[in-house]
Amino acid sequence: MLKVEEQQPVAFSAALLEKCAEIVSRYPEGKHKSALLPILHEVQAELGWLSANAMDKVAEYLNIQPIEVYEVASFYTMYFLKPQGKYMLEICRTGPCCLVGAEKLMDHLEQTLGVKEGEVTPDGLFSWRGVECLAACGYGPVLQIGPEYTFYENLDKQKLDDLIQDLRKK
């Protein structure tokens, strides 16, 4: 079973329900399970992560078994099964980016934020992790921040520090 660290009751907002209905309409009659991945993205964008309650709600909405949602949410890397910082900084750690300094930048990120990969800063603002190739290898090192997946290319320490400063001020 999934480890659940928070148990909040979950209700979908009217806007979210409308979005979900639009998503379901993209597939043929009876094939609404196809909506699962896109709906999980929407739910995560609204709630920040996918609690068991949130996933149960999605299962109920799509009229599928909760396990069908859990197994999908745990297979893909983009879904968070525990709460993250407000800003999850994801830096590419794959070969081509490492040729142009991604590893040093990850060390720098760890020092600057003062937390290890996957942990949340005490103020709840930041978490960070290495992710695999983001299809921007010619512009490395690169970093993305969900839920909008804003993208930053050709990073160095200075640009990374500036970015973190900007986010703190927001």
Added chain:
Amino acid sequence: MARKLLLEHINVPGINTLDVYRQKGGYRAVEKALKTLTPDEVVEEVKKSGLRGRGGAGFPTGMKWSFLAKPEGVPRYLVCNADESEPGTFKDRYLMTHIPHALIEGMIVSSFALGANTSYIYVRGEMMPQIRILERAIAEAKQAGFLGKNILGTGYDLELYVQPGGGAYICGEETALLESLEGKRGNPRIKPPFPAIAGLYGCPTVVNNVESIAATVPIINDGGEEYAKIGIGRSTGTKLISASGNLVRPGVYEIELGLPVEEFIYSDEYCGGIANGKRLKATVAGGSSVPVLPANLTLKLANGDPRLMSYESLSEGGFATGTMMGSGGFIAFDEDQCIVRNTWNFARFYHHESCGQCSPCREGTGWMEKVLHRIEYGHGKMSDIDLLVDVSKNIEGNTICPLGDAAAWPVASAIRHFRDEFEWHVKEPVKSLDTNYGLANYAEPIAKAAITE
């Protein structure tokens, strides 16, 4: 200047909008195909063009289309593979970001050819900005009557949707992609049946790469025969190459197939040489899954002739002295890069991305990562090097999908060509932690490198 078919207008301001795209001749292929050609004639043009799949396998697109089953009363699907996650590859993201209508136009023409009335573009979930760009472009095209019911009054209907993935390299494999599109884990299916018979929702389906689909636009505009005149031999047309690593100008380039590799790396029209005045040590020419080659074998074939950027020339010499075109992800390593470290990095990637269905892949990628890690960090034994070769051989060919091979080849080829560097790591565990084996003899005339194996 080489001919550009996909990126000709990439720098035109506003080319991402329908208006500007049309001013530059956009959507002519849709008009031509839907109004003057039958679906079979479109397939015929694509066959004549000699276009080969740009997603990695290089299978002829027209032939793939002609395998599509057409049972009466059963819907058929076209699914575009925009999952682009092969390390070193970033051309599809580039195309979708800057000239999204090229893909939309290609989807309309291709869907028409296949008789599909609903088509999906499966985009990796991390590309949210590109997903929004595509959705906007689709809305524009629909507004202008290129999508929806009775397109241009021809009676042909097409709905086009963008589907986000959830973050998993394996979903680039076409049957894993279909599973994912059905709302499931991305576990590749056992084949047969092939998607052409039973694909999405069990219906006949074609899965094609973004670039393959976009290439149908110039093929229809100019005719398949014109397209086939570009390139060399069975490598026809132009190809997008993603260039990364230690280059003066990394980026996406459209080349005419047949361009000498040396020209691609060193000429100012393309990558402009190795960054910071350093020398080339090695390349991975077609995305992380293809064999790595030392500099000398990158530039020349074993017989000393220049190597070209074409499917045939890149694979000339088999795995002993050649590599593969793959997805066109060209990664350059300068003299200061460590082959062992990069091999470990790639092994870690494949271990992380294995879906876990087959034990040789699930366990083997883990072992390779572990053994490479200990060699890189100074705890390796001489016997580890052969152990790696052994593990890679036991994965290769023994799995449901080609990810197993893709994980095995980089390791096997690194040891084939750079064994001395692996041995140095074992012999000099402390020194290798903060210094590098360097260029060694990897750029020397090839007679030497050719006799390994």
